[in-house]
Amino acid sequence: MRVAILAHEKFPERAKTALGxxxxxxxxxxxVLDRDSAGSRVSDYVPDVQDAPIVGGTDDLEEDAVDALLIGIAPIGGDFDERWRPDVRTALEYGCDIISGLHYFLENDEEFAELAEENGCELRDIRKPPADLTVAEGIAGDVDAEVITTVGTDCSVGKMTATMELARDARAAGYDVGVVPTGQTGIMIEGWGIPIDRVVGDFTAGAVEEMIVELGDEHDYLLVEGQGSLVHPAYSAVTCGILHGSMPDKLVLCHDAGRETIHGYESFDLPSIPTYVDLYETLSAPVAETEVVAGTLNTADLEDDAAREAVDEYADVLGVPATDVIRHDTDEMLEAIL
Structure with a gap:
């Protein structure tokens, strides 16, 4: 499928869905649609992903150039920015489907719903969970697969990236690995999953458990995509639900080099790394005995030598292997988690 990705004024730093x-x-x-960077290319900013031209809007594309418009931004709160409306409207008039991971469901937007019907388009609200979810039964630990869950010191520290990179490298090394996507970007990549941050609170752990049970006897290992952080003022409940629902055998702690405060809540300082290890292992213990066996560090803002030094320091603090999964190899990490 050929797509255009909407990332206005956010690419690449604040468009993690687009980058994923x-x-x-x-x-x-x-x-990629970004009015601030129109005329350049993706490779001008990010060299190690699929390249594409950056244009100012949907009306800069030929009518039959794409099959779908994908909203590649995940703003805090997941709301729809009205400045995107002309691009979505034009895409629907072109006959394109719309793929959205927002909390704002496009299918409930009267204008978009009418245009979709008129032009034979589909509005795919990725963040709409199944209607038949229920509470967890505490059976995720019974599956044949070993379960590894990525957890974080904050949101936007690279949990999805770590999950996908480790899965890709493990598969390339011959391991039988499945991925359990829990967020809109992971679902778009894998083509299935449940958006945990949109699930009724009582059913959060049950939704994760359902996915693990579905895949758990088909693979030797399952990598569960983490969300948020146990200390995040807004997202901690989602993190806890994933932790208890997945009943992990092992944990990978993801961190962003140099981050000292919580993203979007800068009045809250991040605790120490050992505090996180203790929090995750202790909170999981009544449900599943687990431990942090590896760590990933996002060093995108550092030069090469500083990045290597930061990774080494992070590994020393954790006492387990660590790496930047984009910048460096994952061999030592795979040995630790598989």
């Missing part, structure tokens, strides 16, 4: 799709998904990306 460009790096891991099977879509053929015809263009």
């Amino acid at each position: 799709v460009l790096r891991y998904a099977d879509y053929d990306v015809a263009a």
